[in-house]
Each structure stands twice: as structure tokens, then as C-alpha cells.
Amino acid sequence: MRQLLRRQSKPCSALHVVGEYLTPMAHLQVRYGVAVLKYCDALSIWSNQNIRVSYSYLIWKVGMNLRQIEAFRSVMRLGSMTAAAEVLYTSQPNVSRLIAQLELSTGLTLFKRAGVRLVPTQEGQAFFHEVERAYVGLDSLKHSAKNIRNLGTGRLRVAAIPSTGLSLLPAVIKNFTATRPELTVSLHVNSSPTVEQWVKSQFCDIGIVVHPGDVNSEQIELLAEKAAVCVLPRTHALAAKSQITFQDLEGQPFVSLCHGDGTRSLVDGLFEQAGVERIMAVEAQYSAINCEMVALGMGITLAHPLVAKDYLHRDIVVRPFTPDILFPTYVIWPTAPTRTRLAEEFVETLKAYYREVGDA
Numbered sequence: 318m319r320q321l322l323r324r325q326s327k328p329c330s331a332l333h334v335v336g337e338y339l340t341p342m343a344h345l346q347v348r349y350g351v352a353v354l355k356y357c358d359a360l361s362i363w364s365n366q367n368i369r370v371s372y373s374y375l376i377w378k379v380g381m382n383l384r385q386i387e388a389f390r391s392v393m394r395l396g397s398m399t400a401a402a403e404v405l406y407t408s409q410p411n412v413s414r415l416i417a418q419l420e421l422s423t424g425l426t427l428f429k430r431a432g433v434r435l436v437p438t439q440e441g442q443a444f445f446h447e448v449e450r451a452y453v454g455l456d457s458l459k460h461s462a463k464n465i466r467n468l469g470t471g472r473l474r475v476a477a478i479p480s481t482g483l484s485l486l487p488a489v490i491k492n493f494t495a496t497r498p499e500l501t502v503s504l505h506v507n508s509s510p511t512v513e514q515w516v517k518s519q520f521c522d523i524g525i526v527v528h529p530g531d532v533n534s535e536q537i538e539l540l541a542e543k544a545a546v547c548v549l550p551r552t553h554a555l556a557a558k559s560q561i562t563f564q565d566l567e568g569q570p571f572v573s574l575c576h577g578d579g580t581r582s583l584v585d586g587l588f589e590q591a592g593v594e595r596i597m598a599v600e601a602q603y604s605a606i607n608c609e610m611v612a613l614g615m616g617i618t619l620a621h622p623l624v625a626k627d628y629l630h631r632d633i634v635v636r637p638f639t640p641d642i643l644f645p646t647y648v649i650w651p652t653a654p655t656r657t658r659l660a661e662e663f664v665e666t667l668k669a670y671y672r673e674v675g676d677a
Contacts, residue, residue: 381422386448388415389427393437393445473659474503476515477525479603481646482506484623485670486525493666500659509579516649522660524649525667528579538648540664541671544641545584545619548611551632555617560637563591570616571595572607580604580644584619587642608633623674 391401391412398412405412420427427441437445477486482504490502505515509526516524516536529537547561555565566588574581581600588595598616601607605627607618612631621644625635648664650656 381419385415385419385422386451388412389419390445390448390452392416392428392435393441393448397435471499472501472503473657473663474505474521475523475525475663476505476507476512476521478509478512478527479506479605480527480621480624481525483603483605484621484627485667489663489667489670492670493663513649516651519651519655522651522657523664526647526649527645529647529649532649536650536652538650538664540646540648540668542643542645543622545638545644546622546625547636547638548608548618548620548625548628549634549636550611550614550617551634552614553617553634556634556636558636560639562639563588563593566595566617567593569595570598572610572616572618573597573600574604574607575600575602578602584642626674 387405388401391404392398395401395404398409398416402409402412416427423444425440425444426438427444428435429438430436475486475490483506486504490504494500494502503521505512505521507515509528510530512521512524512526513530513532515521517532525540547555547566549556549561555561555569558565573584596616599610601610604618604620604624608620608625608628609631610616611618612628612633614632619638619642622635625633629635648667650660
């Protein structure tokens with residue numbers, strides 16, 4: 318290095334000298350880096366440049382590692398290198414060496430000596446704060462890994478059509494999470510085509526639909542099938558009947574689902590086959606809204622029994638409809654390799670709940 322200095326025709330920066338000296342040394346060891354820095358400390362007066370410039374080069378050349386961070390964190394938390402060495406199952410000199418390496422790679426003075434004690438500097442305290450923040454993230458990763466090991470992903474993302482998402486699923490999720498307090502469940506509600514797309518793209522783990530579209534047969538599972546019920550205002554004349562037929566609804570104001578909905582198309586086709594014309598009073602996107610409109614006396618509707626059940630406290634009555642109009646409910650699965658145990662357990666809980674409410 319002295320020879321390098323003698324070759325300079327004019328004063329040079331410490332960074333330039335250190336750069337020339339280190340560039341060929343692809344596997345520079347920290348102990349040599351310390352020697353170079355000590356030499357540059359003396360040169361910095363001559364070169365009139367702060368030696369911290371050369372630190373930036375060495376940070377790139379040497380870098381930090383997790384073992385150094387662990388040693389620093391242990392010393393900060395326990396107050397001594399000896400105690401840190403014990404918890405790290407290493408020697409005190411090794412901890413001292415790791416701290417020296419960390420100071421070298423960061424360009425920070427982390428500790429100063431006060432007699433036999435190590436006292437963190439302001440730089441050391443500030444760096445420790447950042448280290449603790451990083452360890453919070455690491456602890457979160459450990460937590461996530463545990464959940465992935467035990468539950469699949471630690472998060473279950475369920476997509477569902479509104480009739481299921483607004484009525485049945487909240488109670489099922491409550492039951493499912495009661496024994497899995499660390500689980501996070503995300504419920505997303507939309508139309509059947511959107512639910513299918515969410516599952517295909519793996520945005521959601523499973524989907525609940527009534528009219529599966531372009532989905533492979535191995536990805537579809539029939540969850541339940543139930544006959545529609547007729548929902549009427551409590552004061553309606555037909556409320557006195559024990560069951561309702563197509564002919565009963567001739568000329569009646571009817572609250573329907575919107576055009577384009579698969580259930581709407583099914584119901585309209587059956588009324589047309591029966592030769593019965595209704596007065597299409599109002600239509601809405603969700604069956605739950607239709608039941609609310611019935612309660613307000615705006616007409617009659619056909620609905621899934623679980624949806625109607627949620628409105629029995631309102632001014633409605635629910636009667637069986639004959640002949641049966643079956644409303645199937647399907648589970649849409651992602652492709653086989655991405656199916657999780659957690660999602661399978663949730664579907665089993667969902668099936669059990671359907672059976673419990675008489676909907677299997």
C-alpha cells in the first residue's frame with residue numbers, strides 16, 4: 318500500500334487508495350479490512366478526507382450477515398458479551414469478533430467501553446431500534462410458517478355468491494374459527510362468474526356458487542340442493558295457503574332477480590312452461606334485497622330457504638312451493654396441487670352446517 322501512495326503524482330483520496338488495494342481481493346477477510354481501515358485512519362489526515370468514505374466501499378465488499386446481527390442484538394439485550402456468548406453457544410472472543418465485523422460493515426461505532434462495561438453509543442441505540450423492528454418481521458414470518466405448517470397458509474380466502482355469503486357463511490366462519498383462533502378468514506362476495514375467476518386465479522382458496530360456468534368437472538363439488546320457497550307479505554291473501562303453486566302467482570306482483578342471473582333465467586323458464594304470467598313489479602341483484610321488498614309489501618318472490626329464514630322476523634311468511642324448483646349450491650376448487658387442507662376442513666364444516674339446518 319505504501320508503494321501505491323508513492324506512485325500517486327498528487328494527493329489522492331483514501332477511497333481511491335483503498336479501492337486500488339482491495340479490488341483484486343474478491344474474498345477479502347474482515348480482519349484484513351480492519352487493518353486497511355486502521356492504515357487509512359492515518360492517511361485520512363494526509364488526504365484531507367473523512368475515512369467514512371472508504372467504509373462505504375467496504376460495506377459493499379464485506380457486507381453484514383445474520384450471525385453478526387444476532388451477536389449485536391444479544392449484547393444489547395443482555396448487557397455483556399459474556400452473557401451473549403452463552404445464549405449463542407459460542408465464545409466471548411467470537412462475539413467480540415462478530416461485533417467488530419458488524420461495526421466494520423455498517424461504518425458505525427456501536428459500543429464504547431466504560432471500565433469493564435460495554436455502553437451502547439447513540440449510533441448503537443439507533444441501530445438496535447432498527448434491528449428490533451426487523452426481528453418483529455422475522456417473528457411474523459415464524460408465525461406464518463407455523464400456520465402454513467398447521468393450517469395450510471394461515472389465511473383462508475373464501476369467495477361466495479351473495480345468497481350464501483350474506484346468510485350462511487358468517488355463522489359457518491364463526492364455528493370454524495372458534496377452534497382456530499390464529500386463523501384469518503377473508504370472505505369475498507360477488508357473482509358466480511367473478512367467484513369462479515377469483516378461484517381460478519388463486520386469489521381465493523374456494524368458491525361457493527349456484528351456476529358453475531367454464532370450470533373443469535374435477536373442480537366442482539355439489540355442496541347441497543334445496544327447493545325454493547315462496548316468500549309473501551304477512552297480510553297477503555295467499556299467506557293463508559299451506560303451499561303455493563305456479564297458478565297461484567298468475568297476475569301477482571313479483572319481485573325478481575335481475576336479468577342475466579342464472580337463477581332468474583331458471584325461474585322465468587319454468588313460469589313460461591307453466592303458462593303463468595306475473596306482473597314483474599321490481600327486480601334486484603340479491604335475493605336478500607328481494608325478501609326485504611316483500612316485507613315492505615312490494616310483491617312476492619321465490620328464494621333460497623336459508624335466505625328467507627333470515628327475514629322471518631320481518632312482515633313475511635314463507636310457504637313451500639310446488640313443484641320443486643331446486644337451487645343447487647356448488648363448491649369451486651382450484652386446480653388439485655393448490656388445494657389446501659384448511660380449505661377442505663372448511664368445506665366439511667360447511668357441509669355439517671347445511672345438514673344441521675336441514676339443507677343437505
